[in-house]
Amino acid sequence: MRRPTGSGVAGGDGPDAPEPDEAVDVAIVGAGFGGLGMAARLRREGTRSFVVIDGGDGIGGTWRDNTYPGAACDVPSTLYSFSFFPSTWPRRFSGQRDILAYLERLVDEHGLGPFLRMGARVERMDFDEGSARWHLRLDDRRLVSARAVVSAVGQLNRPAVPDIEGVERFAGPSWHSARWDHSVDLAGKRVAVVGTGASAVQFVPEVAKVAARTVVFQRSAPYVLPKMDRPYSRLERAVHERVRAVQLADRLRVYLTGETLGLGIVRSRRLLAALTALWRRSMHAQVADPQLRLACEPDYVMGCKRVLFSNDWYRTLARPDVDLVTDPVAEVTATGVRTVSGREEQVDAIIFGTGFATSDVLAPVEVTGLGGRSLREEWSDGASAHLGVTVSGYPNLFLLYGPNTNLGSNSIVFMLEAQIGYVLGALQALDRERLAWVDVRADVQRRFAAWVDATSRRTAWTSGCHSWYTTTDGRNTNNWPSFTFVYRWRLRRFDLLDHTVMPLRASPLATAAPPPASATWATAAGSR
Amino acid sequence: MTGTGPVASATAGEPAASGSAAAPRAPVTAGTLEAPSSGASLLPPPAPAPSLPAAVLRLSMAIVSRRCFDPRLTWPVQRSRLRAAGRLLPLPRLARTTTATLGGVPVEVVTAAGGRVPVPAGRPGGVSAGEAGLAGAVRDAAGVSSATAGWPRTLVHFHGGGYCVGGPFVARSFAVHLAALTGAAVVLPDYRLAPEHPAPAALHDALAVLRALDAVVPGPVVLSGDSAGAGLALAAAQRRRDLGEPLPAGLLLHCPWLDLTADTAPVGAPGRAGDPSLVRRDVVLRPSWLTACARAYAPDGADDPVVSPLLGSIDGLPPMVVQAAADDLLRTDAERLALMAAASGADLQLVLAPGMWHDFAMQAGLVAAAGSAVRQAADAALAWWAPRAPEAPGG
Ligand SMILES: Cc1cc2nc3c(=O)[nH]c(=O)nc-3n(C[C@H](O)[C@H](O)[C@H](O)COP(=O)(O)OP(=O)(O)OC[C@H]3O[C@@H](n4cnc5c(N)ncnc54)[C@H](O)[C@@H]3O)c2cc1C
Numbered sequence: 067m068r069r070p071t072g073s074g075v076a077g078g079d080g081p082d083a084p085e086p087d088e089a090v091d092v093a094i095v096g097a098g099f100g101g102l103g104m105a106a107r108l109r110r111e112g113t114r115s116f117v118v119i120d121g122g123d124g125i126g127g128t129w130r131d132n133t134y135p136g137a138a139c140d141v142p143s144t145l146y147s148f149s150f151f152p153s154t155w156p157r158r159f160s161g162q163r164d165i166l167a168y169l170e171r172l173v174d175e176h177g178l179g180p181f182l183r184m185g186a187r188v189e190r191m192d193f194d195e196g197s198a199r200w201h202l203r204l205d206d207r208r209l210v211s212a213r214a215v216v217s218a219v220g221q222l223n224r225p226a227v228p229d230i231e232g233v234e235r236f237a238g239p240s241w242h243s244a245r246w247d248h249s250v251d252l253a254g255k256r257v258a259v260v261g262t263g264a265s266a267v268q269f270v271p272e273v274a275k276v277a278a279r280t281v282v283f284q285r286s287a288p289y290v291l292p293k294m295d296r297p298y299s300r301l302e303r304a305v306h307e308r309v310r311a312v313q314l315a316d317r318l319r320v321y322l323t324g325e326t327l328g329l330g331i332v333r334s335r336r337l338l339a340a341l342t343a344l345w346r347r348s349m350h351a352q353v354a355d356p357q358l359r360l361a362c363e364p365d366y367v368m369g370c371k372r373v374l375f376s377n378d379w380y381r382t383l384a385r386p387d388v389d390l391v392t393d394p395v396a397e398v399t400a401t402g403v404r405t406v407s408g409r410e411e412q413v414d415a416i417i418f419g420t421g422f423a424t425s426d427v428l429a430p431v432e433v434t435g436l437g438g439r440s441l442r443e444e445w446s447d448g449a450s451a452h453l454g455v456t457v458s459g460y461p462n463l464f465l466l467y468g469p470n471t472n473l474g475s476n477s478i479v480f481m482l483e484a485q486i487g488y489v490l491g492a493l494q495a496l497d498r499e500r501l502a503w504v505d506v507r508a509d510v511q512r513r514f515a516a517w518v519d520a521t522s523r524r525t526a527w528t529s530g531c532h533s534w535y536t537t538t539d540g541r542n543t544n545n546w547p548s549f550t551f552v553y554r555w556r557l558r559r560f561d562l563l564d565h566t567v568m569p570l571r572a573s574p575l576a577t578a579a580p581p582p583a584s585a586t587w588a589t590a591a592g593s594r
Numbered sequence: 595m596t597g598t599g600p601v602a603s604a605t606a607g608e609p610a611a612s613g614s615a616a617a618p619r620a621p622v623t624a625g626t627l628e629a630p631s632s633g634a635s636l637l638p639p640p641a642p643a644p645s646l647p648a649a650v651l652r653l654s655m656a657i658v659s660r661r662c663f664d665p666r667l668t669w670p671v672q673r674s675r676l677r678a679a680g681r682l683l684p685l686p687r688l689a690r691t692t693t694a695t696l697g698g699v700p701v702e703v704v705t706a707a708g709g710r711v712p713v714p715a716g717r718p719g720g721v722s723a724g725e726a727g728l729a730g731a732v733r734d735a736a737g738v739s740s741a742t743a744g745w746p747r748t749l750v751h752f753h754g755g756g757y758c759v760g761g762p763f764v765a766r767s768f769a770v771h772l773a774a775l776t777g778a779a780v781v782l783p784d785y786r787l788a789p790e791h792p793a794p795a796a797l798h799d800a801l802a803v804l805r806a807l808d809a810v811v812p813g814p815v816v817l818s819g820d821s822a823g824a825g826l827a828l829a830a831a832q833r834r835r836d837l838g839e840p841l842p843a844g845l846l847l848h849c850p851w852l853d854l855t856a857d858t859a860p861v862g863a864p865g866r867a868g869d870p871s872l873v874r875r876d877v878v879l880r881p882s883w884l885t886a887c888a889r890a891y892a893p894d895g896a897d898d899p900v901v902s903p904l905l906g907s908i909d910g911l912p913p914m915v916v917q918a919a920a921d922d923l924l925r926t927d928a929e930r931l932a933l934m935a936a937a938s939g940a941d942l943q944l945v946l947a948p949g950m951w952h953d954f955a956m957q958a959g960l961v962a963a964a965g966s967a968v969r970q971a972a973d974a975a976l977a978w979w980a981p982r983a984p985e986a987p988g989g
Contacts, residue, residue, distance in 0.1 A: 195936070499920060499946055507945070509973035562920075563950075563966045566943040568936060569929035 086201065086211035088183075092116035092493070093202055093212035095188050095431075098127020100218030100466035100482045102169055103148055106176040107486050110150075117210065118178065119202070121187030125173055127220050129166045134246040134265060135272035137162035140293065140375045141477045144313055145320040148172070148483055154307045157297040159375075183210075190432035191215060193461060198502035198568060200462065213503075214462040214496075216489055219431070221467055221544070222422040228260070231397035238401075240416035243269060254278045255414040258403050260395060262288055266419030267374045271382040273417070281389045281411045283403065286371075287364040291341070292348050293375035324476035325549055327373060342368050352380035361392050372474055428465070435460035436505070448543045450518075452511040452564070453557060455485055461503035461568070462496075464489045470518055471553070472544045480550060484557040491560030504565040521547040646960050648949060655951050656877035658682075662759070663879065665886035669789065673759045680763040686959060689770040697802030702762040702782040706774035747778035747979050748811045749846075750803060752830075754821025754953055756851070756887030757788050757796055764956060765820055768848075768968065771958040775972035778816075778979075781807070785826070789890035793901045796891070800830040808840055814912075816975045817842035820953050821924070822887070824850030828903040828911075835910050844978035845914040846971050849953050852904035852927040854896035857881070857888040866923050875921035878952040884923065904930060913941040915974040917967050919950035945970060 092108060094101045097120035105118050124130050139146045143155040143165070153168050160168075173179060186204040193200050202210040225242035227233065233240070241247045243265040257277045259270055262284040274280045298306070306313050326337065345368065353359050362380060383390050393405035402412040428449075433441035436459045444457070451457045454471035455464055466485045467478060492504055522542035546553055662676040692703045749772065753764040762769075762782035769780040785799035807815055819827035824847035831845055859865035866881035867873055873881065892901040899906030904927060908914075914935065918928035928944060935942035947954060947963045955967040 495948065499948065501946070507943075507970055507973075509970055513969075561966075563945055563947045563963055565945065567932075567946050568944070569932060571933060 084209055086209045088117060088208070089199075089211045090115045090117050091212065092214050092216060093200065093210050094118045094216045094218055095191075095202070096120055096127060096218035096220060096466075097122070097125040097182060097184070098129070098218060098220050098223075099169065099479055100220065100485075101127070101216070102172055102178065103479075103482055104216050104218060104466065104486050104489065105178050105181060106148075106151065106172055107490055109176045109178065109181075111490065117181055117183050117212075119183045119186065119188055119204065119210065121185070121205070123185055125182065125184075126166045126169050127223060129162055129169060131223060131244045132162055132246075132265065133248070134243045134269040136268040137265075138268060138295075139165060140264070141324060141475075142316070142320045144316045145324065145477045146479050148479060149317070150483075151175075152310065152313055154303050155298065156303070157295065159293065159295045188431055190434075191463075192434045193436065193463070195436060198461070214464065214493060216464045216466060217428060217431075217468075218466040219428060221472060224423045224430070225418070226420050226423045227418050228395075228420050230260075230395055233398045235400050236398050236416060238414050238416070240418070242418045242420070244422070250415060252277050252415065256412065257281070258283065258411060258413040258416045259419055260403075260416065261285070261419035261421065263419055263421045264288075264372060264374055265421070267376045267379050269417070269419065270388075271376070271378040274382045274385055274388050277387070279387050279389070279413075280385075281391060281403070281413065282383065283391050283393075283395050283405075284361070285394065286366075287362055287392075288371065288374045289342075289345055289364055289368050290349075290374045290376050290379045291345055293377050295375075295377065321476070321480070321550075324473075325551070327475040338368060349380050353384045355384065358383060358390060361390050369474065428468075433460065433463070435463070448541050450511070450515045450543065452506045452514050453488070453553075454546070455488060455557075456506040456511070456565075458506050458508040458511045461505040462492075464492065469543050471546055473546060473550065476550050481546070481553060484554045488557040488560055495560055495562045499562065499567070500570045502568040502570045504562065504567050506565050510564045518542065518547055648961050648963070651957060651961050652877055652951060655957075659878040663756070663883045665880075665883045669758055669787075669890075676755070676759050677761070677763065680766075683763075683767050683957070684959065685767055686770050686774070689766075689773075691766070696781070696783070697799075697804075697806035699799045699803050700784040701803060702766070702784065704766065704769040704773050704780040704782065706770060706777070747776060747816075747975075748781060748807065749773075749776070749778045749816040749818055749975060750781045750783065750807065750827075750842075751846075752785065752800060752819035752823030752826045753782060754819070754823045754849070754851075754956075755787070756884065757793075757822045757826075757891035758887045759787065765823070768820070768956050768958045768964075771965075771968045772818075772972055772975070775968065776975050776979075778975065781815075788887075789893075792890065792894075793892050793898075796826055797829055797833065797900055800826050801833060804830060804834065804842075805839070813979070814840060814843040816844050816846060816978055818846035818848070818971070819850070820848040820956060822851045822891075824848055825852050825854075825901075825903055828852065828908075829900055829906075831911055832899060832903055832906045832908075841910075841912055844912045844974060846974065847914060847916045847928070847931070848955050848967070848971075849917065849919055849922055849924055850927055850931070851884075851924050852902065852931060854888040854892055854902045855905070856927075857884040858892070858896045872921070872923060872925075876923045876952065877921065879923045881923065904934070908934060908940050908942075909938060911940065913974075913978065914943070915971060916942060916944045917955060917970070918944060918946050919952055919954050920946055920948045921950060922952040924952060943974075 091113065092115065094104050094116060097118050101118050101120065102125060105116065108116050120127075122130055138159050138161045140159060142158045143153075143160040144158075146160075146165075147153055147155075147168060151172055153171070156164055173182070186206040186208060188202050189205050190203045191200055192203075197211075199211045199213055200215045202212065202215065204210065223244070225244045227242055239247055239250045252273055253276045255277050256279045257273055258281045259266055259273065260283045262282060266282070267288065267290055270280065270282060327341070349362055350359060353362060362383065382388055389411075391405060391409070391411070393407045393409060396404050396406045398404075398416065399410065402410055403416065404410040428441065435441065435457075439459050441457065441460065444459070449469035451465055451468045451470070454468040455466075457463065457465070464485075466482055466489075468485075471481050471485070472478070473481065495501070496504060519541065522545075658679045662672055662679060664672065667675075690705045692705075694701055694703055751765050751769055751772075753760050753762055755761070755764060762784050765782055769782055772778070773780045781803065783799060783803045785803075786795045788795070804815070804817075817827045817831055819825070827845060828847060828850065831842055834841055856866055866884055888896055892898070896902050897905060908931070914931075916928045916931060918925040925946070928946075932942055932944040934940075945967070947967065950961075950963050954961060955964045955971075958964045958968050
């Protein structure tokens with residue numbers, strides 16, 4: 067509520083306020099689904115003053131990084147794509163290459179090329195109260211200034227390699243699944259895979275096909291359900307291309323399935339029991355060995371962590387040339403991996419399928435807002451944002467795929483689309499009401515956070531399972547705790563009254579002077 | 595100064611006509627206040643409030659305002675029409691209004707009586723607001739009752755009406771909602787009106803009430819006002835600052851009227867009419883009515899901070915929450931105050947309600963935006979009081 071104010075107003079940036087290399091209305095950070103979707107919508111609105119900044123050397127985010135064999139979405143493509151940019155997909159669950167191609171088409175058809183700034187990461191973002199602008203410092207020393215910032219840095223792009231003793235001692239090649247080393251031919255090799263998360267479930271079957279021997283180190287068994295995947299026939303694709311309604315119907319069906327799987331299993335015991343039975347039947351059908359069946363049995367209730375989909379995961383584990391090790395890994399030696407029980411596996415390569423550092427949204431970026439407050443400090447005991455999008459004290463900063471907007475089993479793109487529409491609403495409100503900035507009210511954000519806490523308490527994922535959904539003290543900072551249509555509904559409209567605002571200095575100051583007819587985005591905010 | 599003493603008389607304990615003390619079990623105006631309940635709901639807050647569609651209310655406001663705020667009518671006619679219209683405003687049950695006199699000025703004291711009062715999320719516990727707050731204090735001072743003031747939370751709200759019309763009834767609904775959300779006693783002074791009593795009569799009454807309160811309530815009050823009342827609140831705070839008197843804990847200014855020179859511009863200058871699209875959208879105020887009020891209140895000229903506090907300084911004032919409506923001729927006053935605060939580093943938060951009309955929060959309980967505004971005001975006031983509230987140990 068009480069806000070330290072004042073400092074920056076008179077003095078601007080202080081003595082060392084350098085000229086920005088580029089000044090725009092909107093700076094978008096991240097060129098994955100989120101950033102590119104935002105940019106496409108801005109282009110459709112006719113905006114020209116924006117840039118998309120990404121530390122990578124190409125667009126795509128998740129789908130640029132994850133090139134491992136078998137990489138594919140596990141939400142059907144009809145839903146894992148933007149409704150405003152439909153596409154004809156080769157199969158139900160498209161692979162990484164097709165998804166990346168989709169995003170490249172999005173860039174081409176919206177003419178986004180000239181707006182992309184690749185190859186430099188944003189290191190810090192500071193809000194300057196005097197000019198009411200954000201200053202973004204890139205790691206190549208460039209400075210970008212913007213009226214509004216859309217952070218689309220994703221949640222899953224910093225590979226997490228566990229802190230295992232001796233990793234650097236290993237003589238052979240080793241890599242994380244999101245940094246796949248395509249120069250290594252695994253044919254005939256002995257391969258260790260650490261981790262059995264979403265990525266491992268996809269690439270282990272592919273690796274096992276070529277490797278001489280595959281050893282999978284599992285800390286916690288996942289629930290892996292059958293994936294109803296298949297290529298679309300030529301006829302189906304022709305229909306999809308011409309009859310939009312068919313695609314829409316498919317989108318709806320997929321959506322409802324995702325909703326049921328997600329919150330359904332969390333909220334309905336009967337559904338949970340039915341799905342658990344389905345899972346067990348499918349697992350037992352693929353695995354005969356009672357020992358291995360036991361190892362494949364998760365030690366938590368379904369829904370506690372993300373449910374995974376694959377048709378050949380258990381089949382692969384049952385192969386004679388694949389070993390599943392449930393002993394915790396103790397150390398990596400020059401030639402292999404040793405578990406705590408002393409068992410040592412000699413391998414030629416190690417692949418980490420250990421997922422991503424998740425719970426610190428936006429963590430590597432230093433962000434300061436009104437009165438010099440720091441987002442890192444603000445979030446030291448868990449990230450929180452109003453509707454996952456805005457944080458009080460950080461005017462005109464909008465987060466895509468922010469805190470509490472991750473999902474257990476539905477399309478993140480669906481969430482991103484809701485957020486993009488909401489941000490557009492905010493930008494339009496700035497224009498319409500001739501405002502320099504909007505900043506979500508502290509009481510509004512607090513009320514939302516209380517609702518998230520209360521609602522999450524009822525769900526499985528805070529009921530004791532320490533998954534990547536929660537902070538160390540068991541609060542849910544990652545997942546949306548309700549149905550996704552509730553999210554969409556809640557974000558259908560940007561409510562300006564939920565925000566404190568600052569008028570543009572160019573707004574009608576004296577009533578004697580009529581307002582400038584064209585107080586637009588192009589108009590600088592402050593006096594200088 | 596009209597006041598003869600801190601508290602000249604008090605007619606406390608007397609349930610006022612409109613405040614029915616009924617059904618103590620029912621949650622205080624639940625549903626209209628959108629107070630968060632402890633149980634989790636599937637819908638994120640704010641829970642949809644049962645509110646009149648804004649368009650219907652807007653139309654009603656247009657009709658009522660055209661009939662009441664018309665410079666061609668005499669002041670008595672305007673006043674009686676407004677009073678009649680005020681009776682249409684539904685008051686939440688469980689509101690308790692008491693009349694008293696503070697510093698020689700008649701006041702109405704509003705509390706949300708009975709039961710636990712919901713407090714905005716994030717603040718521990720509920721507040722029991724039965725006999726608490728100022729209602730008790732007034733009685734103490736008057737020797738009528740020895741009830742101790744349980745809650746040192748007092749908010750003084752000056753009603754709007756262009757300094758010429760209106761009375762506490764204008765802000766009664768707002769006050770009740772605010773009282774329910776904060777557990778505070780809300781004092782609504784019935785200050786003297788122009789043209790019978792031009793400036794600085796209203797300011798003198800305001801100061802008399804505040805000085806009387808200094809003696810009877812522990813800790814600072816929150817100062818609030820709507821429209822002209824918000825200008826009065828700011829002018830009173832400025833004056834108290836200049837005189838070295840106790841300052842309020844914070845200022846709540848709803849659709850404040852702060853610069854009367856904009857309404858007394860010389861003939862030919864556009865004045866408030868300078869933005870035709872805004873004039874069209876404003877369904878409550880018309881420039882000519884504001885001009886009539888400004889002339890009546892400030893016959894000797896409006897370029898004195900006493901009547902146009904925007905011309906004075908805001909240095910050294912407590913934190914402010916300012917609420918403006920987008921379709922309100924006076925929104926520029928709020929915007930200018932916000933810019934002034936930004937330039938001087940003062941702690942001010944401005945909100946702007948899109949599609950809303952002048953003084954929309956006075957229809958608290960009828961329209962969702964009013965509920966949102968009241969929640970913001972309540973949250974701010976609680977934060978300002980927090981260091982003194984017993985539930986916030988250590989402050
Ligand atoms: C293997 C895998 C499979 C997945 N499958 C699904 C699925 O089936 N369904 C689903 O809904 N979700 C899935 N997800 C989640 C997926 O992350 C989201 O669906 C979506 O891709 C997120 O897009 P984004 O734009 O928000 O983030 P990202 O795609 O992660 O893009 C963020 C971009 O921001 C850049 N960036 C980050 N920080 C900075 C900085 N400081 N400066 C500059 N640039 C920066 C990164 O380089 C990156 O390019 C999957 C994730 C992974 C890893």
